Amino acid sequence: MPPPRHAALILHWGQGNDMNLKELSRRLQLSQTTVSRALNGYPEVSDSTRKRVADAAAKFNYSPNARAQTLATGKSKSIGHIIAMSNQTELTNMVFADFVAGAGLIYGEHGYTMTLKIVPDREEPAAYRALSERGTVDGVIVQAPACNDPRISCLLSLDIPFVVHGRASDVSAPYAWLDVNNKRAIDTATTHLTDLGHRRVALVNGRETLDFAARRRSGYEAALQRAGLPVDPRLMRSGDMSEPNGYDAARALLDEKQPPSAFVASSVVLALGVKRAVEERGLRLGQDVSLVCFDDDISYLPNAGEKPVFTAMRSSVRAAGARCATLLLSRINAPDQPLPQELWEAELVQGLSSGPAPEIPAGATP
């Protein structure tokens, strides 16, 4: 099905305001060159001319056509975020809004816009390729990488500036990233619980094909081993970062012959589910059962106040978004700088959900 003919004749709203550079310069009796330079701050224009041009531009409500600018400069002043969406990885969704909000504000401050592409999981590599080859964006942000994420090598081979939020353990080539120290965060969380005397600590994790979840698990295991406790597969669950999933996982864990007295949850939403399951059994969080979670500091689900509901390892995903954006923009504007690689530490926040291990583990036959 071919596009309609004579499309150029159809009055397009974007061209409704037919004040363009040519017309503006005609009215000013100046060349397009001079007008363009005056507006873009080149030094070869006298102050008086520049003023005259600026006034006229304001008067005639002129603003340069971004499409043409983009073609002429080869820069689109736009950053691509590609979100893969499927029934499997709703996780992204959760953290996504705050990350994007943080990044978006930075883009705006620097005259960049964000190009968001939501694609079904399997089409993701194609989306990256299209975005870059077709030149719609100047750079790309990669979110929630898997352990061996094909996107990274894909972007490396395309030679396009990008920054990864997170890391991919199995990718050896250097690239720019910003990550939270997931391993240490969950190690600290787990240790917090073992220090309180908990001997059976469960992990309710995200999907462990994702790099951050894999690292969290290794932090959990490291802490247990340091505490001289066994690493029991029956105490480890992983799945989507949703409330019902946390609930289901916690229920199943509490049904074990030797149920845990404490939980480490990989996110606040999982923690909410764990909390529901725990309370449904008549157990009190922070007394009968303890819980520490990772808290991305999501704006509408804050775990804050003097005494937050959950004891948590906190690190703002919004701040991470902003920082990734900043790093990417400077990479675009100064490609020869060394690759930025930042590891952030999460902060332990004492909340109401953790306390000393009960003498007799809840519901267990010791």
Added chain:
Amino acid sequence: MPPPRHAALILHWGQGNDMNLKELSRRLQLSQTTVSRALNGYPEVSDSTRKRVADAAAKFNYSPNARAQTLATGKSKSIGHIIAMSNQTELTNMVFADFVAGAGLIYGEHGYTMTLKIVPDREEPAAYRALSERGTVDGVIVQAPACNDPRISCLLSLDIPFVVHGRASDVSAPYAWLDVNNKRAIDTATTHLTDLGHRRVALVNGRETLDFAARRRSGYEAALQRAGLPVDPRLMRSGDMSEPNGYDAARALLDEKQPPSAFVASSVVLALGVKRAVEERGLRLGQDVSLVCFDDDISYLPNAGEKPVFTAMRSSVRAAGARCATLLLSRINAPDQPLPQELWEAELVQGLSSGPAPEIPAGATP
């Protein structure tokens, strides 16, 4: 600070692959016209030629430069979403991710991309103007309109296709929208509670400067009046759609001399806060205190299962996003069609949080 000179000489990754239309047609020994037409499905090209061109394009890994295409056609194949962000309106954030996910998938299916701009509240009108005048987008989606939203008249005057998710009561000019019947939904929710015998029903609402919140309040009031109950301002709270806000509001309401025996909450996150406050008092949700909330069916906070936690009025914001996208695309491609205006009904889902009013309202002196 002027941009660097000789920018065109800097090898830009987007041009690294220097297979363009001219080069491709040279190799094929055909004119650019023919190649372009072959690729774009025009009928004036023989099947054999078309095949030859398609093969060569694949072989040389050619894909047209979107920037140039955009300039030549006047269409950017991109839809703008502008999100105003401030400390006041975090609400958007919440619903935002799912709405955008729904819309984004539709865009992708139709070869459109989404241009997201996150701007500080006050810069929002300017952002719309810029986006449209500079021709970066073919259409715009407006989310979470206020009762009298300046954006709508702004977009109307710019004569750019747009669809509003929600409505602005005070804007009289016709425009395209899709909304949930917020008034009826909350009316139904409230009536559900009064039918259960509740005499004091509280409303924990979003900011009532936003249109949907204002409508929900009027639904609440209408239901009370029909039930012959007084509309008591002390039972009505409004604020950000966050968990702590729901918690604070519910605490304050439970501290009233005549506390409510039931709550209507404007979202699941608010309901989570209400739940926390209720349970903190040792009251049982669904027995001592009832609660019905509006449920946007957020993917990572599902209130689902056979017996959902909350009795709710449910309407998928993700579906709404998808539908808005569809409506906008058809408006763009067929501007002369009548303005679409759709009102969706939310569905009552019986959950665990509502039950008959207790004989003696919780903690009250009747």
Added chain:
DNA sequence: GAATCGTTTCAAAGCGCTTTGGGTCCAAGA
């Protein structure tokens, strides 16, 4: 007075694509 230099301006050549308004060629109809 001629040569030099900095300032200010310009005409024109792109950027890579789409679309116009023709062409050419060959088979079918008059």
Added chain:
DNA sequence: TCTTGGACCCAAAGCGCTTTGAAACGATTC
């Protein structure tokens, strides 16, 4: 045999901007 008309293809003119390379001009300098 001479139109028609369809099928196929092309050269060139944009789209609106940036950037080049040069020119015009007065002010210095030798």
